[in-house]
Amino acid sequence: MAGFGLTFAWRRLCGAVLLSVVLILLAPEKVMAAPDVPVPPENLLTDRGRGDISDADRDFVVKVRLAGLWEIPAGEMAQEKSDSARIKRIGRSIADQHTVLDELTRNAAKKLDVDLPNEPNKDQQGWLDEMDEAVGDDFDDIYIDRLRAAHGKIFPAIATIRASTRNDTVRKLAQQANQFVMTHMTLLESSGIVDFAALPTAPAPAAATSRPSAALLSAAEQSQSSGANVPLILAALAGGLAAGAFATRQIVGNRRPGYRSRRNRYYGG
Template structure:
């Protein structure tokens, strides 16, 4: 009953082994290709207003509202004052998306009974004033710099709320806001005039022994040997698999032949 196990194993592995080998030999880039980046399924999140509402949650909803109150008029100015078609496109896209985000924010605030502001704060009004006083390339730089800095500040704040809030409506708004901010960061950076050297430096990682001791060995264990590429290593593994299966078949076949010889000699 077990005599044909190697044969069945070979038939089961032969197709995948040859397919992997062919992929590595003829298209190694495809073998290393990453899967498509997923979009979070917002429809799976509840939005009932249930859960404890913290002071940080309330502050977050207010800040999302404030972002729209100044970025919508800033985007309108970009469409009117910039001579660069790309800046005008960016301004139009960001202003339009903030209209949509503002509607989501106001709906969440009504459900949670959060009082929202009706005008930008003092800093935001100052930034809008700078844009009104600028023209041409100066306007473009101010518009991109101010919005890129603002999005860079709210980005980690959104992550903190998304990860910590107990309220399902705030959780969903944070996830939605995160998708808007990611899009706006990308649009602003597509202008080609973001001064990345002026961005704030990220804090140094925690190098305490209790954390590094648990992380470093795992990282070391997955490191590829110097000079050995991923496709070559995978090719060697596939080759070893093929040789091993062939050897197993030969050994099993020889064993069956010897058993039959002994049986015939009795």
């Protein structure tokens, strides 16, 4: 029995080690994530293509497809043209992950009957042309700059769709895309060459106006118009209080003998 227990424990240890190795190979960034940062469980979301789908939902699915159409070849160029081992690894990771995301997108589009493009748009093709002409450090700067800027633009758009869509398949794709984009932004920033000062800033909050609102103006006007009626209101209030006091005395006077009679019977007085 002791030998059986030792063999079982050894098998469990080997199984745990093998599982850890597989996880590291398949998703190194996820395994290395901080333990106190939650990862949203995708198995809690349905994916049946149910719910109304808006024009914004369809546009989102198309844009996720477009992202893969230029970021996959850009990542392949990074492995060929960059002299930096770090940039090569970033390019490979982003290209591989976009291949996975592209499959998720095509499956969602098929379920939702959304037509997808097969070529990058004009801007994306221009970025690829820039990378194709650049070499060495110039390539690294262009690759990191273009991808980081693109991810910064799509990031809030994904959040809007995730929060507002009525369709469960779009909702799940948005959640998945959000995880990919956050990972890619982190990988790009780990290069150490992102020019954060050149990134567009968030719009300023709406400034508070000095003019009072219409509701406040209306309340003030009502207060002013009622100021002339204050003496009348006070007189009416005083009259009401006097009438109330008189009525109370009458009621108490009428009920007092009965109250005393019941009290005397109860206490034997």
